[in-house]
Amino acid sequence: MKPAPFKYVKASSLAQALSLKAEHGDDARFLAGGQSLIPAMNFRLARPSVLIDINGLSELAGCSGADGGQVRLGALTRYRALERDGDFLKACPLFADALPHIAHPQIRNRGTVGGNLSHADPASELPAVAVAMGARLHLQSASGEREVDACDFFIGLLTTDVQPDEMLVDISLPVQKPRSGACFMEVARRRGDFALAGVAAIVTLDVERRCSEVRLGLCGVGETPVDASSAAEALIGETFSDRAVEVVAAAVQRMIEPAGNVHATADYQRHVAGVLTSRALRAAYQRIARAA
Amino acid sequence: MQPDRHEIALSVNGTAYRREVEPRMLLSDFLRHELMLAGTHVGCEHGVCGACTILLDGIPVRSCLMLAVQSDGHELSTVEGLASEAGLHPVQQAMHEHHGLQCGYCTPGILMTMTAYLKENPSPSEEEVREALSGNICRCTGYQNIVDAMLAAAKAMRETAP
Numbered sequence: 167m168k169p170a171p172f173k174y175v176k177a178s179s180l181a182q183a184l185s186l187k188a189e190h191g192d193d194a195r196f197l198a199g200g201q202s203l204i205p206a207m208n209f210r211l212a213r214p215s216v217l218i219d220i221n222g223l224s225e226l227a228g229c230s231g232a233d234g235g236q237v238r239l240g241a242l243t244r245y246r247a248l249e250r251d252g253d254f255l256k257a258c259p260l261f262a263d264a265l266p267h268i269a270h271p272q273i274r275n276r277g278t279v280g281g282n283l284s285h286a287d288p289a290s291e292l293p294a295v296a297v298a299m300g301a302r303l304h305l306q307s308a309s310g311e312r313e314v315d316a317c318d319f320f321i322g323l324l325t326t327d328v329q330p331d332e333m334l335v336d337i338s339l340p341v342q343k344p345r346s347g348a349c350f351m352e353v354a355r356r357r358g359d360f361a362l363a364g365v366a367a368i369v370t371l372d373v374e375r376r377c378s379e380v381r382l383g384l385c386g387v388g389e390t391p392v393d394a395s396s397a398a399e400a401l402i403g404e405t406f407s408d409r410a411v412e413v414v415a416a417a418v419q420r421m422i423e424p425a426g427n428v429h430a431t432a433d434y435q436r437h438v439a440g441v442l443t444s445r446a447l448r449a450a451y452q453r454i455a456r457a458a
Numbered sequence: 459m460q461p462d463r464h465e466i467a468l469s470v471n472g473t474a475y476r477r478e479v480e481p482r483m484l485l486s487d488f489l490r491h492e493l494m495l496a497g498t499h500v501g502c503e504h505g506v507c508g509a510c511t512i513l514l515d516g517i518p519v520r521s522c523l524m525l526a527v528q529s530d531g532h533e534l535s536t537v538e539g540l541a542s543e544a545g546l547h548p549v550q551q552a553m554h555e556h557h558g559l560q561c562g563y564c565t566p567g568i569l570m571t572m573t574a575y576l577k578e579n580p581s582p583s584e585e586e587v588r589e590a591l592s593g594n595i596c597r598c599t600g601y602q603n604i605v606d607a608m609l610a611a612a613k614a615m616r617e618t619a620p
Contacts, residue, residue, distance in 0.1 A: 167503060168482060168484065168487070168503075169482040169484075170482070171461065171462075171480070171482055172462075172481060172482060173462045173481070174462060174464065174481030174525070174527055176527075197525075197528075200523055200524060200525075200528075201505060201520075201523055204484075204505075204522075204523045204524070204525070205503075205504035205505050205523065207482075208484070208503050208504055208522070209504065217481065219527075219528065221528065246517070266589075269505075269593070270508070270592055270593025271518065271571070271575070271590065271592075271593055272508060272511055272518045272519055272520050272571065272593045273505060273520065273523075273593065275514075275517045275518060275519050276519050276520070276523065276524070356592075357589065357592045358592050358593060
């Protein structure tokens, strides 16, 4: 199918893009990679009357970083650029695991970090990674700017805290801490499909090799990405053990409320989420051991 | 609504074009209906099948997920530009020799995906080839002959590389 008619504006500056958005509000959409928006427009699930193309705003693209242990990713940064950025993948190794699961190479060549997060598909990998990493999202409008924690950003199915006049302009990610390991795993029907369940795990040890912090973000098992870090209580202050990992996996299974879909029942999704939680935690831990 | 029209200038397979387009025209439709380059096939129009894959400044993208107006100022390559006077591109030749197509509908997308992939990855394993092909759906072949063709094309391209 084809998109319904709309007015197209190629923004020449961020200020112009934000002023147009302030003027048109929900009737206008920003066009970044277009890998979710254009299909939605082709299906006429989205019918913006104004499309503001931000692809020319090079100041929104790219990765700068490691100032104060933070990496700043411009919202227009394409997955393709991150996949080929060794320094970034080293600073944020969760991305190295997660990026290959995001759709297919052709989609990753266009798709952007900001577009993905703003689209807020709960089965998408990046929102779960952002939640697990404790990303901070920087929103800007013609009248001001603010920062939101990834955990507060996703408020429902395809719904975020971004207001009608705002744009997600960049994302701050903490560089992986010392004595930490990370892992992302998912189960999908086919490579590149949306996950039936996916888990992003980060394990940090103290100097005595006890778990000081465990972060868990899940995708595909609710209306938003799930921050399941509180389910990891059994590991905190303890030496990493399979027994504690199983307690955490069971706590995650109790915490989530998958809806089930045409490919998997809710019970199956819950089962997969538990298995992936165990495996991702063990893999994350083993990576610390290997790095040490 | 008054149709909003935009003038665009782009190059496709080295030929410069200038056209006026309605912004809602998809790049895939622009190539097929405005430039009469119907080698780019349209399968699903939501980015799943890969049949419409073209190269945008040398990088494979779905032409059904871009607007024609976004191609202004860019260099595009489509399947029509692959063969030269000297003959088929090595990837095309390998598809021919290894019976890598049956109905042929997915073939242009596969050729564009894989010519770019093999340029960046000249010595892929079979598993890597399958991964690279994951964004292109073929409903005839079962992929085995396409994978064989790609491994053969990679070898042929390595042998002729300067």
